[in-house]
Amino acid sequence: MDFDFSPDQRELQAQARRFLADQCGRAQVRAVLDGPQSFDAALWKGLGAQGYLGAAIPEAYGGIAESDGLADGVLAQCVIAEELGRAIAPVPFASSIGLAAPLILAAGTEAQKQRWLPALASGEVIATVAWAEKPGRLDAAQVAGCAVRGGKLSGTKQPVADGDIAQLLIVAARGEADTAGNYSLWLVQAAAAGITRTTLSSVDLTRSQARITFDGASAELLGTPGQGAALLDAALDRAAVPLAFEQVGGADKALETAVAYAQERYAFGRPIATQQAIKHMLADMYVSATLARSNAYYGAWALSTQSAELPEAAATARVAATQAYQHCARNNLQTHGGMGFTWEFDCHLHYRRSQHLALALGPLSQWEDRLVNALKARRAAA
Known part of the structure; x- marks a missing residue:
């Protein structure tokens, strides 16, 4: 079984790397870091123009994936996500394309x-999913404070990734027909009346978080009533794979x-790379990054083939990639010594992004539990 990408996908990855090297260098990332904007709007439009945002969206809905070749589109999305991770791109790719679009x-x-998929594929519209009402794990208690009555949504969601820049919100809330422990998903246009958005402080200043308060905002049902938990659970498995590639990058x-x-x-007349402690640190980083890549490939295979192993593969990729990115970002700081902690060096950018992505789609402990549960389920079915 070959988990590696095809030559065409490798060429796409090389093209994306060249594009990002030109459009998302140090200056562009730091312009968002030091400036008032929450993301790089010009880069986002450029990604849409290149077709990168529509890689896994069918042609019938404005994307570039052929209807009989969606697997290739999924893999293309993974290689693009990896390059965005390498570049620390200040764009809402994971929120809008990784989670909301699917x-x-x-x-x-x-x-x-x-109505929405062509706009998402072009970058004209940014979407995000608002499920949390407090930090922590995703469960039914997280939607206890939001409800839809007569098509009007009330309640508060926080933190919402990219919630201050999104034009379209997918909100988890209880409808009138939902029983205790159940909820539905709702489409809400962020510009609608009855919505207040506040940008929250975040460890990663290039990826924003927001508090969104709904006070009688118009909401449109997405999917079947009462099936919000099942839809969101499947979407999390789907989104975890490209996010793992972003972390691997x-x-x-x-x-x-x-x-x-x-x-x-140089220290004491020779490169610090010759020191045993530094060698061991770099070797440990290589091992963790390589293990994460292997698990991300497993996730990509499961996602592209629609395998029944996707829950297990997605959780494996998510756990390994989160641990690897945090490990490599932390040791990169250590390798640079005292200078690595200064604002002028870029080490802290990766450290911040690694901490941010560690909490995206739920905390690491939640994904470890999902992995254990998936392994138990497969063992029970054997």
């Missing part, structure tokens, strides 16, 4: 798909940066 594709009516770049600095930095 939810609409899976659960939306034909009219909803025709960041881990690889942090490792490369640490190796380059260790070879250039």
